[in-house]
Every structure is written in C-alpha cells, then in structure tokens.
Amino acid sequence: MKINYLCKMIKKIGIILVMIFAGAFAWAQDTDTIYNLEVDYNAPVIYEVAALKVEGVKHLDKEVIKQLLRISVGDKLQVPGDDISLGIKRLYRQGLFSDIKLIADKVVGNQIYLTLEVEERPQLTTINFTGIKSSEEKKLIEKTALSKGGYFTANLKNRIKLIVQNYYKEKGFNNVGVTFEQTPDPDIPNAVGLKINIDKNKVVKVRDIIITGNDNLSDHKLIKAMKKTKEKNWRYFFRSKKFSEKEFKNDRVLLIEKYNEFGYRDAKIESYKIEEVEKNRINIHLDIDEGNRYYFNDIQWVGNTVYSSDFLTRVLKISKGDIYNKKLLDDRISNDDDAVSNLYFDNGYLFSRMIPKEIVKGKDSIDLEISVIEGQQATINKVIITGNDRTHEHVIRRELWVYPGDLFSKTKIIRSIRELANLGLFDPEQLQPDIQPDPENGTADIVIPVVEKPSDQIELSGGYGGGTVIASVGLKFSNFSIRNIFNKEAWQPLPTGDGQTLSLRIQSNGKYYSQYSFSFIEPWFGGKKPNSFSVGGYMSNQTRLSSSYAVSSVNPGEDQQFRVWGASIGLGRRLNWPDNYFTLSNSLSFQRYELENWGGFYQFTNGSSNLLSLSTTLARRSIDNPIYTRSGSDFSIGLQFTPPYSLFNDTDYSALDDGHQDKFRWVEFHKWTFKGKIYTPLSRDRKLVLYTGTEYGFLGYYDKDKRSPFEGYSVGGDGMSGYTAYGSDVIGVRGYENNSLTPIGEDGRRTTGNLYGKMTMELRYPLSLEQSATIYVLGFAEAGNSWYDFEDFQPFNMYRSAGVGVRIFLPMFGLLGIDWGYGFDDVPNQPGASGAQFHFILGQQF
Template identity: 45%
Template sequence: MEKLANNLTKGIKYFIRPYLALLIPLLLFTVQTFAQDTSFEDGKRYILGGLEVTGLQSYNEQTVKTYTGLRVGQPITVPGDEISAVIKKLWSLELFSNVEMYYTKIEGDEIFLELSILERPTLTNVTVYGVKKRKVEDIINDTDLKKGKKITESLITNTKNYLQNKYKKQGFLNARVNIATTADTSATNAQSMVINVKKGDKVKIRKIVFEGNEKLSDKRLRKSLKKTKKKKFYRFWKKSKYIEEDYREDLNSLVDAYAEKGYRDARILMDTFTKVDENNIDLKIKVEEGNKYYFGEINFVGNSVYTDRQLSQVLGIRKGQTYNGVLLKERIADDSKPDAQDLTNLYQNNGYLFSSINPVEISAANDTIDFEIRIIEGKETFLDHVTVVGNDKTNDHVIFRELRTRPGQKYSKDNLVRSIRELGQLGFFDAEQIVPDIQNPDPNAGTVDIKYSLVEAGSSQIELQGGFGGGGFIGTLGLSFSNFSLKNIFNGEAYKPVPMGDGQTFALRLQASRTFRVYSLNFAEPWLGGKKPVRFNLSLSRTQQFATNFDNSGRLDVDRSRGFAITGVSAGLAKRVQWPDDFFTVSHSLSYQLYDFDNFNNGLFNFGNGSSNSLSYTFGISRNSQGPSRIFPLSGSNFELTAKFTPPYSLFGSKDFKQLREDIDSTTERLFEIGPNPANIEEQLEFEQLSDDLERLEEERFKLLEFYKIKFRGDWYTNLVDKLVLRTNAEFGFLGSYNQDIGNVPFERFFVGGDGLGNFTLDGRDVIQLRGYENSSLTPFSLNPITNRVEQDGGTIYNKFSLELRYPLTLKPSASIYALSFLEAGNAFNNFNDFNPFELKRSAGVGLRIFMPAFGLLGIDFGYGFDSDARPQSTGPSGWQTHFIIGQQF
C-alpha cells in the first residue's frame, strides 16, 4: 500500500505540475501587489514597457523573446490570456523544467515583466551496462537517446518501460532496468546517462497443467500451443521460455483446436501461472469444453454469379460432418494463403473485388447447426489505372510486359499474386518489398487502381577470383549484366557503367592458368520482338587445354605446342506456352562444337590427334512456379526435361562400324597383352604401332559424334512454418547411342560428387553436385589401354535425390543470407545394365549461403559421406568434406 501511495503521489505531481507553474506566478504577482500597496485589479490593461528573460544558459534571450510573441509597447492584460498562452507555449516545447512570469514594476499604465526559465539538461552521452556491445547502438536508436536530446522524466520513464518490456517479450520476465543521470562538466547544463540492464535468466515453463478437459487429451492441447512449450531436454527447435504475447496467441489456438473437433462452445475459464523459482513457472489452464456439434443444412443466399452446386464444391463441407469452425473460416476466406481455394478468392479472381461472404448460424437444434452463407456480390470490378514507382533503372516496358494486371481488365486477385511473382523472378527488384497498393476503390463505378511500389536491387555481377590449382595460379574475370540494354550500346550517355534497363542478359567470362584458357560470351533477350515472351539465347565459347608433364625436379612443364581445344556456338529459342498452364516453357536450341586434338593424350580420350564434330538439337519442356523470390523461394516448383539429339550419321553412311569396332577391340586386347613395359624391342615397336592404330581408329569412330542425352531435374519448395522451407530435389540423366557398334561417345558424360562447380569443362560434361564426397569421385573409372592408368570415363547414367531445409537469416537487398541442412543420395554408372536406382552414395551436412547482388551466390557446405567413393583405392566412408560454393545457380 505504501508503494501504491508513493506512485499515486508522483503521478499527481506529474500531471498538476504545469498548472502549478501557471498558478504560482499569479499568486506571487498578487503578493507583490499587496506588498507594494499598489492597487491591482484582475484583468487590468497595461502597456508592456519591457520584458526580461532570466535563467537562460544555452539559449539566446532575443530568440526566446521572439518566440513568446510579446513585444514592447503592445497592450497586455494582467492577469490575462496572453501570459497564460506564452507559458503554455513554452511548456509545450519540453525544453524547460520550469517557466514562471513575474512583474518587476508598474509605472503609470506601463508594466515591466520578467520571464524566469529553468532549462532542462541536455544529454551528452549514454552508457549501457548489462548487454553486448553490438546491442548498445540498437538500444540507443530504439529509444531515441541521441546526443542533444533534452532529458525529461517522461524520457527516463519511457526508456525504462520500453527496455523492461522488450526483454520480457524475449522471455526475461525478471528483467530490471535502472537509469541514472549525472552532471557533465564538459558542457553547459549537460548530463550523461547510465543505463544498467539486468536481464536475469530466461523464465521457462516447467509444467503446463490442464483442467476440465475430457474430450481432448493433455497431449493434444499441449500440441495446439504452437509457441508455448514446457521444458524438455531434447527440445531444440522450439524453446520453452514464457513470452506473454505468444502465450495469449496460443490460447486462441487452443480454442481453435476444440473448434476443429466440433466443440464450438469451448472456452477458457481461467489461466494462471505460478512462480516456482526465479527461472521457472507452471501454467494452469482451465477449460470448459461444451457439447460436440455437427454441420446441418448449408444454404447460399444472394449468389447469382455461381450456382449453389459450384459454391458447395469449393466450400467442401457436407451435412453430417463434424462441426469445424476453423475449416469453415478457411473455406470462406483463408488469410494465410493468398492463392487459397476459398469462396472469397473464387469471387475476387473473377472480378468481384467488393463482394462479401458471411456464414450465419440460423439454428442450432440439439447437436446440429444450420448455416446460411450470405453473399453480397457487389458490382463487377475493372482496373482503371495501373502504375509502377521505384524503378529507377529498369524501363517501364520491361515491368509492364510481366504484369498480369492491365487497365481495362477484370480485377483478379490471382493475377495480382502472379504479377508479384513474375516481378520477383526478374531479379531486378527486392522480392520482399514488392508491394501492390489497391487505390481509389469505387464500388459504385466498379473500378479500382493498382500501384506497384518497387525497390531496385543490383542486377549486375562481377566475378574476380584468384587461386592455385592444377599446378599453377588460376585467375577468373567475369562480368554479368542481367538488365542489359543492347539498343543503347552506342549511346554514350547510357553507360552507367553499361547500358541498362531493357531486361537483357549479357555476360563475358575469362578464366586462365598456365595449363588452360576458357573464353565465353552469352547474350539473351527474354522478349524477342517485344510482344511475346519468346526468349532468344546466343552463346560463343572457346576452351584450350595444354599438354603438361613433370620434369626431373618435379616442376610442372607446360607444352603449348600440344593441346586440345573446343570451339562452340549455340542459339536457342524458348517460348512460354498457355497449356497445360502458363508456367510451362518449351525450348529449342541448336549447337555445334568442334573438338580439336593436337598431339594431346591425357587419358580422357583414346586419340590424341584429329578432331570430332558435334552438331546437336535440344528440345526442352520446363515448368517454373517457384517464388516469389528466385533467391529464396518459399513455395512452388521447378522442373525441367530436356532431350539432346545428334543426327544418326551411321544410318546414312557406308562405313562398316561393326568391322571398325572389331578392329578397335582386337587392337585394345593386344595392347593389354603387351602391357606398358614391353619385354623386347619388337614388342616395343608393336606397342607403339598399335597405339597409333588405336588412336586412328578411335578418331574415325568419333569423327562425327552421334548420341542422344535425356535429363530430368525437379525441385519442389514447401513452406513448413514461418519461413522454414523444405526443398525436395530429384535428378536423372542418361546418355545413349543409336549404333551399338559405335557405342557411347567419350563426351557429354556425367561426373557426380563434390560441390557441383565445373570451373572449366573440356568435353561437354555435366558436373553433378553431391556433397560429402570429393569432386567427381563418384564417377566410374576404367583402365586406359595406352597409358595403363586407371582413368575416369564419366558415367552414362546417374540419379540423385536430396532434401534440404532452409531458413533465412536476412533477406535484405544488400545481402540475402540463409542457413541450410541437407540429406543427399546419388550415384553414376557405366551403362544401363549396371544401373541400380537403389545403389546410392549417401551424405548429410549443413551449410550457409550469401547472395550479394554484385558478386552472386557465395556459400560453404560441410558434408559427411557415409559410403566409399568410386576410386579404386577407396575403402571406408568418405567422411567430412568442405565445399565452397561460388556463383552456383539457385
């Protein structure tokens, strides 16, 4: 009671203090009047003869006089409204702790006044104890304790309450905050502030006890409390700390748990918590369950656009079902999913923005509840104006061609949601901040405006790397502009630093070391012709690999006169189609590669001189509905099926490939018989001749490459809770041949294992990620008959599966960061006969991804391989492997 009385006294003083400031000067004014034996009447008019301001420390006297609005020579009533207004005006500034007005003398009809002011101290420095140093700046910003701030009692009280409530919301129920101020002699009328935070330990829930529940078990009720959990030693993901806001929200979820089971009258009679000790509490929740109900008749009233049958199919609730209030609410309007299949979206997707749907109980006889779904359809709504703001770099036409909402169209919520996804998939804007604003809704006219607010994100990337590998330094320079403008390439004013804004992609990449060089150029136009979503791609590349060997001292010797080169060009078209739905894309591409060997044999191929030619056509079908962001998709899927073909040259030529294959087999068999160390000079000469013959035969065999290659990849994204996302992945690839006598080509093969990054590929290979194993270590090996070394052939068939849990740490435009954990399994095989989809190499691990607009995707993974890899010397599990991810696709 004593504490309550003290608090009440402080409150009264706080509220009446400004009024005392008005009253005291007037009383003093009266006392002085009687003391001077001067006749003084209320409301007497005077001429202001002078105004003096006293007590100032940091403010200019003339500034304060000007602010009062009083001027010498003006008529003034004392006491009167003018003085009261001046005092109130000065108090409202919150710059002064006391404001008083006196008169100093009266001469005839002139009065001389004194304005006495006590300035509030100025804050110069804030010191915070009890929190981590990196948190101090956040506290100062959140409480607005900036240098120069006037220190008031309300500032101290509000700061203290804010911090205590902040930590209580985090589970620190015993948090205490003390604030003190001390004079700062380094400045005039200044004080420094010291904040001492004592958070204490987090208060956790020891037990949750339920009373009155018979229909639902304690376990079921505890499960309904999503964020309020009791302590268990194995609980890691959801903590057991008590947070008032979460607890109140969970009580509503508990009532919903009853409503889902038919108990619509269930309610919470009482909830209390008991303090066990400083760190633990017990919760007690008493419920009244009521009776179980069932759905009766459900009739629709007011509908003309849709029939009762159509609405019943969407509602999905039948007479006799157990009453489920949560399900009924979701089928009317599911606020948790913007694209939910509910009655509200059914109307809003067909232009009825102003429709309203309300379920009304019309009777509750015994245990059965009859409903009327009352519908006000409203007027059909059309889009009047559609505007876009915030696109400083990207041209309007690039945005508007992606929008599904056009002026004159019917309003559709589905089209609005789809437009947000399409803009996010461009990668030019921060997907988290794409905000459509519904403006000027006019139910009478049936019109509405939409304004899209966008925030530009970096759409260009630079890749600049250096490192050691392959016996020397490897340097990489890459430039990628994903919002390029080709038409402005000759416009000097458009270079900022390059022409931007038309949504095209232009990329250059150069990678070089002592042993290889790679050059590539890519250009893509997503809307060829500007009217339809037809994507055009053009790619040019050149790869050179030089012969190497080690000299007597062990140093790497590079012979640039011997080498292997690939020159390639490809062009493609991809069109978005409307069937089965408009997420599908059909693509076509034509490519040509020239593989040129110049006295080069490193075991990848069985011939070191000559050339091979590959002319291929690729047909693809893909469906991409993942979104809304391409960096961190929350939902949807992305799958792609491609088939790559070359002409079946052997069907049209006269060459006897069967005999050629027999000659190759016999030559290879004889080489194995002789071995790499011939017993005499005759065998040495024979070995050399056979090696030359085998290279000639292999070149003849693969002069014109013929093959077909089928690949499938699917990714599914499931939003589990909050922004925790499960990515499910499945992949499959097969390389086949038309003519069994020719067999599978030594190019275009699958190399499985490792980080999945191919710094340079010599032979059109596909590099498949499977973490927990060394790069390409799951790829089949074979014995080379010429070198007698075990070499990687590359697989002709592979499959892979993975599960990946992702959670974002931040999704800001400057840097998107998310953590992940994964389970993976996959393998590669020599041929279809060896293929076993269940013979998989397994791994698990964790990782981190960072996407920065200027540098692309960076990451690191720690994976553990549970099985041995494909290398002949490998026996035990692969164990822990570290993988660095640079520039990998999402």
C-alpha cells in the same frame, strides 16, 4: 467500546480534513497573491497592469511565458483573484519551472508594476543509458522521445520508467530496475547530463505449464499451439522459454483457436494463474473448459447469382458431418489459393464479400449460412509502375498479366509479381502490389512498386580436377541493352535496361588450360511475344595437365594438346497448353574436338571429331523466386540428338579400331534428360522450405560400335565445371570426391557414364533476405550414381550422403557456399573417396 472507536475515527478524519484544507489554503496563498503587496481577501482591489517583466529566464522565450500567464499590460487585474492563481498554475503544469513568483515592484494609484520571477528546471544536454546494448538504447530513445534541450520533470521520470519496464517485459525481463542520475554540466549554466541506469536482472522463464480440464487435447498439442510461451522441456529445446505477458496474452488466443480447429467451438480458459516458484522462474496454471464438440451441418448460400450454391459448396470442400473447424472455414472462404472468394476475385468481383453466419443446432451441430455480397464487376483502370530507375518500363509491362480495361483478377496479379521476381532484376521481398479500388466507378488502379537490385555479376568459380586447380572469372550483365550499344549516353558504364543477358567468361589454370566463352540471350525476340533467342560460342585449349595423363602409348615428351571450339543458336517460346507455365526451347549447336597425342581419357588419341546436334527441351517452371525459392516447381525433359550417320553409310564400325579417324569424325548419339524440382513451404511465414529434386540422364547410341566419346556424365563431388573442356556433364553428389562415382571400364580407364541418376532433399532456412545479401542454411540428404550401359542401370543402387551447408548470394558475385557432406557408402577400389568431404560452391547452384 464501539463509541470510543467511533470517536477515534472521527478524530482521524478531522485531522486529515484539516491537513487538506490547510494545504489548499497554502496553495491558494502561494498562487493567487502577489509578493510585496498586502492584500485583504475580504476586500479585493482591481488594478490596471502598467508593466510586466519576466526575470530568471535562461533558455525559454519570455513572450511565450507571458502568453501562458495570460496577464498583459493594460489588463484589469483583481488582487487577490482567480486570474493570478490560474496563470501561475498553468506555468507550473508545463513542468519547466521549479519556482514561480509574481512580484509587485510598485503601485501608483490604481496602476501596478509587476515582475514574474521564475526559476527554470535544468536543461538536458546529454542523455546516456547504462546496462544495455547500444541497439536497445537507440530503440528506447525513440520510444521515450528523449532529446537534448528538454527538461527532466517528475512526470518525465515516471514516464521513462514505465516505458523501459514495459519494453523489457515484452522480452521476458519482469524485474527491471531503473534509476536516474543528474550531473551538472560545467560548460552550460543551469544544465545537467542525465544518466539512466537500467538493471535488467535475469529473464523470467517458464519452468512448467500445468493444464487442467483438457480431456480431449493433450498438453503437448496445446503447448505447441502457443507460439511464444514454452516450458522447460526437451521437445522445445530450440525454443525460448522466457515469459512475456504480451506474448502470453496472444498465446491464450492461439490455444483456443487450436481447440476450434478440433470442433470445440465453445472452448475457453476458465482461469489462469502465474505462480512464482523461485526467483526468475514461474509456473503457469491453465484451467480449460472444453465444451462440446461440434460438427458442420447444413450449408446454405444467400445472395449468390454468379455461381450456383452446389458449385460453391463443392469449391468450399466442407461437407455435412465434418468436424467443425473455424480455421478451415476461414481458409476455404478467403485464405487458400483455391478459396471460394478467389472465384469472385478472378472474375472481376473485387468488391465481393462473404460473411459466414454460424447457427447452433442442438448440442453439437452448426448450420452455416454464408451471405454473398457480389457487388459489381471491377475493371482495371491503370497499371502504374514505380521505382524502375534502370529497367525500361516496357521490359516490366511485357511480363505483366494485367492490363487496363481487363476485368480484375487476383490470380493474374499474383502471376505478374511471380514473373517480375523471376527476372532477377528486382528485390522479390519488396514486390508488393498496391490495389487501389474505386467502388463508385467500379474500377481499380494497380500500383506495382519495384525496387531495383544490382543484377550484373562478377562470377568467380573454381574447382579441382585432373590434378590441377581450375579457376573462372566471368562478367554477367543481366539487364543489357544491345540496341543502345552505339549510344554513347547509354554507357553508364554499360547500356542497360532491356532485360537482355550478356555473359563473358574466361576459365584457366594459368599454364595448361584456358577457355573463353560468351553468350547472349534476348528473352523477347522481336519485342512482341515471349520468344527467346540465344547465341553463344566458346573455345578452349588444353595441354597435358600432369604426367598422370600420359600413357605408355604416348611419348610424354611429345606435345600433347586438346582443343575444342563450338557455337550454338537457340529459340524458345512460351506455351499456352497444357498451361501457360510451359516453355519449349530448341537449339542447334556445333562443336569440334581436336586431339594431339592426347591419351588416357578417350578412345582415340589423335585426330578430330565434329559434333552437330539439335536439342529440344519441354519445361514447366512455376517457382516464385529464383534466389530463395519458397514454392512452386521446375520440371524439364530434354532430348539432344545428332544425325544417325551410321545408318546412312555401309561402314562396319566394329572392324575399325578406336584410333581410326573415320570412327569419330562425326560423333553421333541421342541424349535424354529429366529434371524435377519441388519447393514446399513448411512454416506459417513460408521461410522454412523443403526442396526435393530428382534427375536422370541417358546417353544412347545408334550403333554400339560407334558410341560417342563425348557428352557423357562425370558424377561425384561438388558439381563444379572443371571438366567441361572434356565434353562431359558434371553432376555433383556431395560427400564424395570429384568424379569418383563415374564408371571405370574393363581396361581400368576412367571413362564417363552413359546413364546417371540423382535424388536430393534439402531443408532450407534463411538468415537474411535483404537486397544486399541473401543467406540461408541447409541440411541435405543426397544419393547418386552412374553406369556405363543401360543393362547395368540399378535405380535403387545409389551412393548415399548427408550433410549441412550455407549459401550466400551477393548481387555482385552471385552464389557462394560451402557444404560439409558425409558419404555413407564405400566406393570400390577408391579408398577415401567417401566419408567426410568439404565442397565449395562458387557461382553455381546444386
């Protein structure tokens, strides 16, 4: 029986060998001979090629075909021979021909006249994909490098199919079907249109992830560690469940890294299995070997001369007995803002390196030996600015903290980028310094490429207050150049490039109210130090907004008017103590208020008031981006005060009624303000940001009988500036109607608050950070309130609200937004002031 089986096998092998030899013989017959010429394989003949023609060519170059054949006129050609077979094989390998024949036209003596007859494959004139989006088609054309004029070969077909399937596998489509259709082009001979039909089928999704062997870390913690591979679970409701082999491979690495963070240095995935449980649904099985848990033991530094080992260990912030954590070790050496390596980078040691070596001691201890290669200190050779088409170079350089000849400092480079971003003239997402080290000379060039963005704005804002809609139109030129104002060539359309800010604004409701204002800011007054200079002025005129503002003591038929005009001048400077993020600003301002039969709001209805005040503000601002801030803080404390006129005269203001001119001829007060904002990135990509803010204001007096009728606080609503003509600060608290949280006096009149508090928390996430538009969504919780007297102040008695919103920053128009807020607390005597409220934000940030 075994002999019969062996004989059958030998017979089959023999048949296969005969077929192989027959195929090889047929190929040899087809490629090493010449048509119309009888040959003797046992007696080859050598001919001289007298002529060589190429026929059948429609699109290709005949001379190129001859070069590929490698047979030329004058060559000695052996027939049959290798030169012929190799030449024809070379032509076939190009994939351009469906048939090739070498024909002998005639033989004269030892001379042979040849014709190479080829049949070209059809040329592609159109390429179309079906079953996919146009954006996907564009990407696939790039990946496959398909182009018109090419040739559709078997190799190309297989290549396209493989690329398409791999492309969609990464997106979770594991069962992609690819078919091809060729249609002759009626207008072009030997040309076809190619249609590639793609059937993506359904995405393959993960139903369950089954993990075994994990005794110390929970399934949830391990699945959470995987970035893209998620199972069908309520915890991952907002995460994609589609399966990608490429992402699963990356996620297996992340899973082990999570074990490393908890001390399991030897953890590994023993095995994994992908189980198809139904069509387009899989289960993933992972078997984990956790290994032992390790702890840091002794830490030694080798090669360090600049800093002592004890000091480096303190900066490392890892102690003997701490749980082993590979990620923490890498972060403390290289990645954190206060990492050990930054000590060297900030002291000029650009070429320094730190190489940790882990030495296992026993079953659960790791000794660290960190080799420090300090190298030489590097100095900055050149600081190169590129891309500034409009902004003058000195405006950029004065914001930098790095200079040629200085020791290299990573912190100063980061600070320079932060300052440039806060100018608002460049795209902050593209401010990426290019450090070009030169180890031979111990120097480095720093290239800072800037991408200028439109900084001038048309400001459109509006609000509803006092029974009318108030709209504003303004022009803000953020890169103005006043020194070129008389230079005709610089007007394109305005003189720009010096980083100055010029603002012009008109506010009106068209009939009853109008306001005109301007301001100018020079951030580097004198050009040598960051001392700012500002000047501004405004005037407004308001008649009776509505009959609701006419009170019984005032005849509604009489003219009613409220005029305000004022001007201010300010100086500010950057401080170096407590650190160089602090600034101190001072300003002197004067306002004059003129009332004519204006009742229902202030303590007096006729007369004028003058307000001369000095303001000083101490601020610390370290944010990284003024448009979409990811990190940093912004704190300020301010004091505005007038001279204490009541202390300089013997007037008894308690004896004067509110309408007496002397009582408010010169307004007096002291006004204290505190504001604090903190931005904390919550995600690895630093896009999800938590913003927390708090602010308080207090308007005090020198004489309780001479309280200021101006400079109080109007609280509640969208925070728009519709009330600025009344001389009060508008504080927005979303979820409540405008001005609804402002105190009401004993006489039932709406006044302004002399004290307010507000707290805000926002969770922000960007949808677009492009130069053309910054868009982000937010969810907020907010609380605020105001009080008339300090004795009434209750810091925990605030009106609460929550909601969602969206912000859109367009370079031309500034900030636009809409919020939906819900006020949770009823406002006494004001039904409907809380609850669901929409707020529109135009040209203003909360």
